[in-house]
Structures are given as C-alpha cells and as structure tokens.
Amino acid sequence: MVKEDLIKIRIEKFKKEDWKKFCLDKNISLTSLIVNSVEGKIxxxxxxxxxxxxxxxxxxxxxxxxxxxxxxxxxxxxxxxxxxxxxxxxxxxxxxxxxxxxxxxxxxxxxxxxxx
The missing domain is CATH 1.10.287 (Helix Hairpins)
Structure with a gap:
C-alpha cells in the first residue's frame, strides 16, 4: 500500500511537543498515534x-x-x-x-x- 496523500494540521507547538513525548514514551510514531486514534484502533x-x-x-x-x-x-x-x-x-x-x-x-x- 503506497501512502501518497499528505494531511497538514496546525496545532500549538507545545501540543506537538506533548504528542511527540507521548509517542516517544509509547514507542510509536506520531502518524500511528493520529491514524489509530481517528480510526478507533488500539x-x-x-x-x-x-x-x-x-x-x-x-x-x-x-x-x-x-x-x-x-x-x-x-x-x-x-x-x-x-x-x-x-x-x-x-x-x-x-x-x-x-x-x-x-x-x-x-x-x-x-x-x-x-x-x-
């Protein structure tokens, strides 16, 4: 499956840093966090x-x-x-x-x- 589309979102810098820290703690990517959260996946x-x-x-x-x-x-x-x-x-x-x-x-x- 080729990923061709790009979605840009704007959030405050401190929120992005919080999300990145969360992902680092969970050993997952930011993309995985967003996609799985939106799709209701674990x-x-x-x-x-x-x-x-x-x-x-x-x-x-x-x-x-x-x-x-x-x-x-x-x-x-x-x-x-x-x-x-x-x-x-x-x-x-x-x-x-x-x-x-x-x-x-x-x-x-x-x-x-x-x-x-």
Missing part, C-alpha cells in the same frame, strides 16, 4: 502489551496444568487419595475451570479489539 504499544499479557497468562495456566498432572501421577502411583485432599483438589480444579472460562471470554474480546 495503539501499537498497547497491542504489544496485550499480547505479552496473553502470553504470560498462557504460561501461568501451563504451570497450573503441570502441577495438576504431577498430583495425578502421585495419586496414580499411591493408588490412594484422602477424602479431604480429593475435595480440595476437586475444588481447585473447579476454580481453575471458572478462571479459564473467564480468561477465554476476556481473550475473545481482546482479540476482537486487536483485529480492528
């Missing part, structure tokens, strides 16, 4: 932060799932689990399922925002 820096958050959440659940597998392996080896431990384990599994469902709903919303 800023590139925010997009990167969201993706990093999603990856971090995914890694957290991998660790939890690994712990669950370790408990299952121990129980299978001993062929026994106490009633209290079983109840606690079941409660934790239920809680994880609820959290995972909420996380997936949040991710769907984030993905839809990212694709704008």
């Amino acid at each position: 800023l590139e820096n925010d997009r990167r932060q969201i993706i990093a958050f999603i990856e971090k959440q995914d890694n957290l659940f991998v660790k939890i799932e690994t712990n669950i597998n370790q408990v299952a392996k121990i129980v299978n080896g001993q062929k026994f689990i106490g009633e209290i431990e079983l109840k606690n384990f079941s409660n934790q599994l239920s809680e994880i399922a609820i959290i995972k469902k909420k996380q997936n709903e949040m991710f769907e919303k984030l993905y839809s925002m990212l694709t704008k």
